[in-house]
Amino acid sequence: MHGLSKSIVLSGLSPERLAAALEPLAPFRARQIFKWIARGARSFNDMTDLSHTLREELSAAHTLYGTTIIGRLEDPDGTVKLKIGLTDGAVIEAVLLRDGEGRQTACISTQAGCPAGCVFCKTGSLGFLRNLAAHEIVEQFLHLRSIGLQSAAPTIANIVIMGMGEPLLNLGELRAALSIITNPEGIGLSKRRITLSTSGIAAGIRELADTGPDLRLAVSLTTADPALREELMPIARSNPLPVLKEALHYYQKKRGRRITLEAVLLRGVNTRNEDAEAIANFSRGLDAAVNLIPWNPVEGMTFRGMALREPTAEEITRFSRELTRRGITVTQRFRKGRSVSGACGQLGELGAGDSPYYF
Numbered sequence: 332m333h334g335l336s337k338s339i340v341l342s343g344l345s346p347e348r349l350a351a352a353l354e355p356l357a358p359f360r361a362r363q364i365f366k367w368i369a370r371g372a373r374s375f376n377d378m379t380d381l382s383h384t385l386r387e388e389l390s391a392a393h394t395l396y397g398t399t400i401i402g403r404l405e406d407p408d409g410t411v412k413l414k415i416g417l418t419d420g421a422v423i424e425a426v427l428l429r430d431g432e433g434r435q436t437a438c439i440s441t442q443a444g445c446p447a448g449c450v451f452c453k454t455g456s457l458g459f460l461r462n463l464a465a466h467e468i469v470e471q472f473l474h475l476r477s478i479g480l481q482s483a484a485p486t487i488a489n490i491v492i493m494g495m496g497e498p499l500l501n502l503g504e505l506r507a508a509l510s511i512i513t514n515p516e517g518i519g520l521s522k523r524r525i526t527l528s529t530s531g532i533a534a535g536i537r538e539l540a541d542t543g544p545d546l547r548l549a550v551s552l553t554t555a556d557p558a559l560r561e562e563l564m565p566i567a568r569s570n571p572l573p574v575l576k577e578a579l580h581y582y583q584k585k586r587g588r589r590i591t592l593e594a595v596l597l598r599g600v601n602t603r604n605e606d607a608e609a610i611a612n613f614s615r616g617l618d619a620a621v622n623l624i625p626w627n628p629v630e631g632m633t634f635r636g637m638a639l640r641e642p643t644a645e646e647i648t649r650f651s652r653e654l655t656r657r658g659i660t661v662t663q664r665f666r667k668g669r670s671v672s673g674a675c676g677q678l679g680e681l682g683a684g685d686s687p688y689y690f
């Protein structure tokens with residue numbers, strides 16, 4: 332029946348595409364199945380408003396999900412990191428974060444590895460394997476929610492697209508995934524609760540401004556010293572600061588939304604007073620707040636031949652003060668999930684083995 336190969340994974344399809352994939356099944360059946368996926372049905376067998384025969388036919392002809400949880404690590408602070416296996420053997424990571432009030436945030440990946448190569452990021456040091464398909468992005472959310480359901484506040488309040496990968500280099504599949512996650516007939520998460528963090532891909536920021544979705548935008552600036560930024564974030568060579576700033580102006584003109592400029596603080600590297608001044612100058616004219624992210628240690632990561640180190644408390648306070656006295660709104664990222672390498676910049680520590688993407 333239904334004529335489509337099992338290689339199409341249904342969890343990554345919009346209601347319309349799902350209806351087409353399930354033809355000649357009546358469209359209302361596709362809507363039922365879309366809702367079941369959003370509710371976390373584990374198999375066609377869970378879809379109790381479909382007849383037993385139909386469930387069997389669907390199981391034989393279609394693939395509902397394409398990823399599997401292959402590992403789970405839990406930090407005492409409540410952070411859960413999942414290792415998720417893909418059908419081609421690649422492994423990605425997704426993280427469930429919990430704040431002091433029990434609110435849960437899903438941190439999801441958009442690529443296996445990352446081509447951006449930021450020197451302070453474990454994922455970047457692994458290189459790039461491939462873009463994730465829409466279903467591989469949707470399923471990270473479903474997996475994390477299934478873990479979150481076991482908590483006192485069982486909903487996921489926010490999504491941050493800050494896991495493995497540069498999201499604006501996989502905008503098509505990400506957009507398809509988010510249209511499923513935000514569909515009111517399904518999971519129904521508000522777009523306003525989704526934050527996308529980019530290393531600063533100017534063309535992608537313009538595309539986001541033109542065609543949405545209307546998310547919260549964060550840009551990992553880290554430094555506004557052009558030469559230092561090119562060293563720390565090689566993607567800056569093709570996306571220099573003036574071009575990035577123009578793209579951010581364009582985004583703000585079109586979307587009218589405050590953006591976050593993130594700064595990963597590295598001890599003795601980008602925390603001088605002149606670094607604060609450069610960030611303040613960059614943000615002038617933009618409606619932006621600066622989010623400080625004290626670097627989370629990853630063993631073996633170096634810069635100019637020296638081991639990278641986390642900033643001291645004094646360094647963070649001074650840097651924050653230097654920004655504030657220049658009129659900048661500053662926030663600081665809470666450190667979460669460090670014991671499971673689930674904190675920002677630590678994803679990809681998959682354990683021993685020459686080929687970290689495969690299990």
Ligand code: SF4
Binds near residue numbers: 446452
């Ligand atoms: S910080 Fe983000 S963009 Fe940079 S290498 Fe890591 S995953 Fe890629």
